[in-house]
Amino acid sequence: MKEHLKNDLENINHLLDITKKQGVEYLDFITNRPTSVHHIPVWEQQGLPESGYGTEEALQIFNKRFEPVMVGSSGPRYLGFVTGGTTPASIVGDWLTTIYDQNTQSTKGQGDISANIELETIQLILKLLGLPDSFLGGFVTGATMSNFTCLAVARQWQGKEQGRDVAKEGVSGPVKILTATPHSSSIKSLSLLGLGSSNIIKVKTAGDDREAICIQDLEDQIVKLNGDPFILISSGGTVNTVDFDDFSEIKKLKDKYRFWWHIDAAFGGFAACSTTHSHLVEGWEYADSITVDCHKWLNVPYESAVFLIKEQYKVLQVETFQNSNAPYLGDPLENFGYLNFLPENSRRLKALPAWFSLMAYxxxxxxxxxxxxxxxxxxxxxxxxxxxxxxxxxxxxxxxxxxxxxxxxxxxxxxxxxxxxxxxxxxxxxxxxxxxxxxxxxxxxxxxxxxxxxxxxxxxxxxxxxxxx
CATH class of the missing domain: 3.90.1150.170 (Aspartate Aminotransferase, domain 1)
Incomplete structure (x- = not known):
């Protein structure tokens, strides 16, 4: 094993060259790469080698066993799910993310300071989407974890409204969530957070052929809560038909009633970039939190999404995610570190592919x-x-x-x-x-x-x- 490590380090230029060659060949012929595999081979599980094979032979084994059945999911005719491609610039950013291998947390401490790149990338995304800089954002693995992060802070907000610190005391009592057509990732997040999907109050849609919220029924449901705080999950593009809730009308309700407004705009939020459809997101800047998925319409590699939460709630965010048993980290509000603002303590520099793509195009x-x-x-x-x-x-x-x-x-x-x-x-x-x-x-x-x-x-x-x- 030690010889393989030594040889691989000495031949890193050659190894990266052959990897680059293979990658370029894939990209050059991606339009001809099958989008699905009809006949899946029966693989015999590979055993763990005693001393290893070295990287070049491992690549040969990969190419023999797995490469032929890699589908062109990043190609132009893969229309399944909502799967974006990868721009050339984002590939460069992703390669460098692996090479530099930062654990992106801190902005000004000794050691890693790559969080500065992430904060800058969030500002670029806010500008791209026409959102104000009053949002504090960060990168997570996908829309599920973005929804989870936003709804975790919403849970803390709702608890405080009822005089409880949910992060310390745990969930007790029902938490009311109003929504019409939530994505499955939001429902999963409610389950993970202990809020329970059965606490969802389904709001009627705006019509038989619609998935958007009926504003009148939403207000009727709010009135029935008799002033109890609740969480509203609205859609910035439903998954079936990309229907949008009326954000301007929801803003009017937010002026009258007390609730946390979360928008799941995983891919639909990019309508803000359109010359013809930006009106679909009018008013979304008044939401308390927003989910945006970058490995969809931003066309950067998996795993990449951002949460956007109004900075006015950063205390609630820290209460939810802080590493309270690590005093050496200091005051989380004085010494910014992403590990106090999101679920993961260990995370790669997910922002770099997005930064490269935004700067390039x-x-x-x-x-x-x-x-x-x-x-x-x-x-x-x-x-x-x-x-x-x-x-x-x-x-x-x-x-x-x-x-x-x-x-x-x-x-x-x-x-x-x-x-x-x-x-x-x-x-x-x-x-x-x-x-x-x-x-x-x-x-x-x-x-x-x-x-x-x-x-x-x-x-x-x-x-x-x-x-x-």
Missing amino acids: GKKGYQYIIDNNISLANQFGQMLDGSQDFKLLAPVRLNTVCFTLRDDEKQDEVGRFLEVLNNTGKVFMTPTFYNGHKGIRAAFVNWMTNENDIQLIFKTMNDVIAELK
Whole structure:
């Protein structure tokens, strides 16, 4: 083992060169990389080697066993879930993140001070999204942990409103959460926080074909609480149809009633960059906390999301996350350290890929990416709407297209169609269920996707439907 370590260090230039070569080959041919694996090989588990193989031979083993089944999930025709790509600049940032290997916590202490990069990146994101600098933000692994972080502080706020310190005393008594169409990650966060998903009070939606909150029913539900503090989870783009709650109207309710307002804007928040759809987020600056997922529409590598919490609640945030048994860290409000403001004590410099991408392409670059994806989603929606075999389940509101087979008698065939479509390896989409229909969801978030991809996807869909008839 010691010889392998010594040899690898002496040959690090060669090792990085062959890794770079392989990476470049993948990126050069990513448009031809299958988006799914039809036949999954049966692997025999590799045993732990006694002395190891060295990095170059380990790479050869990886290439023989695993590389052939790596799908092109960062490519232009992977429309499943809401999976962004990786811009060239973000790849550079991610490589350097690994090389420098910082545990990003402190801004001015001895040792690591890489948190300064993170704080600067948060400011860049706030500017990109048109949000005020009154938000304190940080990077976490994804939307789930962002929602968790925001709702943890909301939990502390709600406890203080009732005269309790939840962080010290634990949860006692019901916590009321109002929402209409929460993402599953918010429900998971409520479970992890001990708040309980059964404490959700479902608010009606604005209509049968809507996922957004009905403002009148929201106020009716608030009145029923008789002044009790509560948490509101609103949507900055639902996952099925990218429906947005009316933030301006919610702001009016916030002026009248006492509640914590959280917005899950995991990918929909980037509508703020659009020249045509920025109105969808008007008023979101008045929220107490916001979730934004960077490895979606910011097009940086997994795992990357930010929480944004109004700085006025930093005391509650510290009460929730502080390392109280580490006196050597000093006063958490005097000596800023991210470990007192978010769940993880150990974390890589997640901000660096985002910093590189924002600095490389700027506001105009992201405006182009967002507007282009919205345009492609609309084009794809028009193709489906004019088809004899498919129909939209909801209007194309932003960048996600929700559709199904046109013939309602063929609802049982939707799953089979999607399975065969994905097995072509030319495109990948995900199943959903919306408004009583089995459906399919295509999310446009990749910076590389273009009109040729849309044409190829639609042709492949028509070929599959013809094959199944």
